[in-house]
Amino acid sequence: MAERTQVAIIGAGPSGLLLSQLLDLAGIDTVVLERRSRDYVLGRVRAGVLEEGMVRLLREAGVAERLDREGLVHDGIEIGWNDRLQRIDLKALTGASVVVYGQTEVTRDLMAAREARGGRVIHEAQDVALRDIDSTRPRVTWVEDGHPRALDCDWIAGCDGFHGISRASIPEGTLREYERVYPFGWLGLLSDTPPVSSELIYMHHDRGFALCSQRSTTRSRYYLQCSLAEHLYEWPDERFWAELARRLPPQIAARLETGPSIEKSIAPLRSYVAEPMRWHRLLLCGDAAHIVPPTGAKGLNLAASDVFYAHRALAAACLGGDMAGIESYSADCLRRVWKAERFSWWMTSLLHSFPDDGPFAAKIQAAELDYLLGSPALQESLAENYVGLPY
Ligand code: APR
Numbered sequence: 001m002a003e004r005t006q007v008a009i010i011g012a013g014p015s016g017l018l019l020s021q022l023l024d025l026a027g028i029d030t031v032v033l034e035r036r037s038r039d040y041v042l043g044r045v046r047a048g049v050l051e052e053g054m055v056r057l058l059r060e061a062g063v064a065e066r067l068d069r070e071g072l073v074h075d076g077i078e079i080g081w082n083d084r085l086q087r088i089d090l091k092a093l094t095g096a097s098v099v100v101y102g103q104t105e106v107t108r109d110l111m112a113a114r115e116a117r118g119g120r121v122i123h124e125a126q127d128v129a130l131r132d133i134d135s136t137r138p139r140v141t142w143v144e145d146g147h148p149r150a151l152d153c154d155w156i157a158g159c160d161g162f163h164g165i166s167r168a169s170i171p172e173g174t175l176r177e178y179e180r181v182y183p184f185g186w187l188g189l190l191s192d193t194p195p196v197s198s199e200l201i202y203m204h205h206d207r208g209f210a211l212c213s214q215r216s217t218t219r220s221r222y223y224l225q226c227s228l229a230e231h232l233y234e235w236p237d238e239r240f241w242a243e244l245a246r247r248l249p250p251q252i253a254a255r256l257e258t259g260p261s262i263e264k265s266i267a268p269l270r271s272y273v274a275e276p277m278r279w280h281r282l283l284l285c286g287d288a289a290h291i292v293p294p295t296g297a298k299g300l301n302l303a304a305s306d307v308f309y310a311h312r313a314l315a316a317a318c319l320g321g322d323m324a325g326i327e328s329y330s331a332d333c334l335r336r337v338w339k340a341e342r343f344s345w346w347m348t349s350l351l352h353s354f355p356d357d358g359p360f361a362a363k364i365q366a367a368e369l370d371y372l373l374g375s376p377a378l379q380e381s382l383a384e385n386y387v388g389l390p391y
């Protein structure tokens, strides 16, 4: 006989784990199915800038104790253009701040919370398949330790990322997809060196974009715009540090502390949205429905706002049969998703080099950078998007 739960959740990344925690607190039973092992999930290095809305949601979920202790509150960011540098005072412009705390740590805290409450999270679930999504009795099947398993449920939450099975289970022709692929990647390096600056620095340099980020006061995360044709072996640490220094204003480069990398990777940049975000009994959350380029640090935060709408909608449906939140789920999410897509696209377009776009585009981009660095009005717009639009 098949097991039964109210909400089957596919994927144990931040979306899936946070959703299962919030639903559990609302008295709703969930089972989470994850293809990978715990160690694999915790080994992924991802961004780590949390909006206030996400921090609030993590507190509501009872998983913010370490975040409140160890998270670094940032009241501003720096935007650089060759040798010019302008601080954007997020706090003064919006009243809000962001918190720097790695996505890996968010995931670790969520895993611990699910375990503490006895939540069912099944790792290394192979061949997960979604069945009868368009009925009122959907079912999920998978293979566990070589044995076929099945789970009957009322709802399925597809939290399985961009390459997951959930979105792919919706019949062809149902979804409308919107996509932009950028002609470059980000080469990232993690090192146990103190960050070059207490705040994040986003640099537009004629040689390409650079970002100085951090995980703690002793661990730095840096990125360089690179060509997608490049390979990691072409970027020994020394070359990375030298190139980063060239892209920073001299007074910043002078205090850059270098050291051996503990992780290095190249990631492509993409904007992508699939609409609608619900099909019958399947709700898509996070990267399963949309991708943003990392320039605005919106990926994880968008996953959190989807989960906010999803947990509210599913709780109302499961507890009282109220379907209003389910009906409006896709539209509620997409209103915010598209604004974050716009912002991430704008930050990406402003701060990277696009040599193939020609001299007119380069002049317009320079004018916009000059405008941003001198205009409190545009700085305020950047700030309110960076700290996160309300939900
Ligand atoms: N079956 C079960 N699990 C799967 C499957 C599958 N077929 N395919 C993928 N998964 C798992 C992945 O192994 C991963 O652990 O789903 C999880 C999805 O997690 P994420 O990719 O982290 O996506 P999400 O939880 O939506 O978090 C969004 O992650 O990618 C970043 O920038 C993004 O920061 C944002 C955040």
Ligand code: PHB
Residues within 6 Å of the ligand: 046, 047, 048, 049, 200, 213, 214, 221, 294, 295, 296, 297, 298
């Ligand atoms: C990161 O620290 O990895 C990071 C920070 C800000 C971004 C993207 C990535 O915009």
